[in-house]
Amino acid sequence: MISFFQKKTFFVDLLEDFTDFHNHLLPGIDDGAATPEASLEMIEKFGEFGVKRFVCTPHVMGEYYPNTRETIGKALEKLKSVLPLEIDISAAGEYMMDQHLMDSLEEGEKMLPIIGNNVLVEMSYFQAPINLKEILFKILTSGQKPILAHPERYAYYHSKNLEKYKDLKGRGCSFQMNMLSLTPHYGSGMQKAANQLLEAGMIDFISSDAHRLEHLEKLEKIKLNKKQVQLLEPVIEKSKALFN
Template sequence: MFSFFAKKYFFVDLLEGFTDFHNHILPGIDDGSPDVETSLQLIKKFGEFGVTSFVHTPHVMNDYYPNTPETINNALAELQAAQPANIKNTAAAEYMMDQSLMDKLDDEKLLKISGNFSLVEMSFLQPPINLKEIIFSLQNKGHVLILAHPERYGFFHDGKMRKYYDLKSRGCYFQLNMLSLTSHYGEGIQKMAFKLLENQMIDYISSDTHRMEHLEKLQNIKLKTKEIEMLKPIVEKSKELFA
């Protein structure tokens, strides 16, 4: 419960009934949870925040994590066989926007997080040369794109945020990482996270959890009243994806 006398509030108090739709909890298929036991520990920790519903989104990166719907659904089945009965989860993916993704479009049905929404990301080093073509091709296939953690792409950081506005004009939705509300990824990323929030460019928020350390840090996020009020509608909009 929020106290009117407190100067700061815990962010996790907003998460009751939330569906975490960007995480790496599925066991053993990317750089997240290594095994079912760890996955169950992460799910149990989420439960302390009132989160018992998940869409799991392992990386799909051709060179590092060549996951397919089959490998993802097999990992989901393994987790579901061991999890508590009150947990609700499905699986999608976090797709790297690169040429290998383009090569999949005609042959493989991409996994979506909800309805026609698909979660995509870019390399943190540089955007794909053919980014506009990739976005157009995915949209032509019926995908509504949610770009994961736009605040983390340093090559988009400029004073007027021109590249962010360009992506928004192309129909991309933006998903903020919860830990970007802190200096976890660096102070520059934290600053950009709040700049995007203040300019009303963030549509959704999710955890991008890989390990217990992330949830322990998430648990301790305290924010000012103004910041909490700015985040409330984004959390609610994120919940509505799965209503």
Template sequence: MFSFFAKKYFFVDLLEGFTDFHNHILPGIDDGSPDVETSLQLLKKFEEFGVTSFVHTPHVMNDYYPNTPDTINAALKELKAAQPEHIKNSAAAEYMMDQPLMDKIDDEKLLKISGNFSLVEMSFLQPPINLKEIIFALQNKGHVLILAHPERYGFFHASDLRKYSSLKTRGCYFQLNMLSLSEHYGKGIQKMAFKLLENQMIDYISSDTHRLEHLEKLQNIKLKSKEIEMLKPVIENSKSLFA
């Protein structure tokens, strides 16, 4: 007899041995964890999912979060001094693609996630006018670009994937936010997340965790078996960044 109730599986069961490479766990330097105590709570919660390896990526965003390698590495040092020894972590950044970033790429060594991979983002309001030039300039400096949470850029949603395809053609990789698998950011974001997955446009996945609430929501995400199968190669590809 046909069942209308397809079995669902918890997403976090796929994360054993995963390295979370987009998060805001470092204490006190952006809109993520405000202090070491909170950072330790986040690490402890991640461990419940089998995740004990991290690349921390605080925002680098002009006047709002004017982080540098010095401020980021200082926060990492503070966290490492307090965390359990078995936690493995390093630091990179989530760079806003804007003119201030272009002004500094000649003078400041940008932090990379792994190898030559760098995490970048855009404003949620509109893409930079000179987006193509920014991408080219970063690539010319040896950066392989991973665009954070492409599903959250609503200004691309009406293009029937054409604008996404254009970015892929220009050599950008896409990183999906785990919470976009739910309605956390809204139904439209969730719909686009699965559309990008179905069209095999997502290369990597990570948490973009800012607070404990995010991880509590993450552990409640249940997916259908066909959705799990779509995600498995993305998760394995994400792990391969740190193999």
């Protein structure tokens, strides 16, 4: 008998030995996990997906989340004190591209990298920074490589021809998509943009951007069709290769 139902793959089944390098696991320093216990719950859930390696990326955002190497380092040590030894965990930052970042770069400060010279950056959801080109140029000339977090979430960049995204690519940005953008979690427009960028081959990496346990419970339910698997597999493999 011919089946008219296409077999679905659970997204999390693709994540064995994956390193999640965009998340808000560090306790008490941004809008992510509030306590080490909440962090541990999330890490245990990740473990069910085969994910046991993490780079924590708390927001670094002017006066709103004024995180530094010191605050991030202290939060990491606090979290490590409650974790099993088999968990491989480090920390970087998710840097808002704003005047605060520009000033610190002007003063010769280095951003905390995810790995090597790769740094995670983001923009406001309301508008791109006026001096975006200058900030990106400053990051690159400082010897670091920007990975733009969740490009699909910047509604002011959405368009059919992807020209604004192509411009960012031409300025040295890699793109990291959020896993939950495969669903309408952030809105149907963001899901559509994620699919458009995937189909155009413009997504380099994928990560969770998980802030709380509920986000991982949503990830667990994502089912993919054959086309989605084909589009996502090379992105997942490239994300893994970043740490190998």
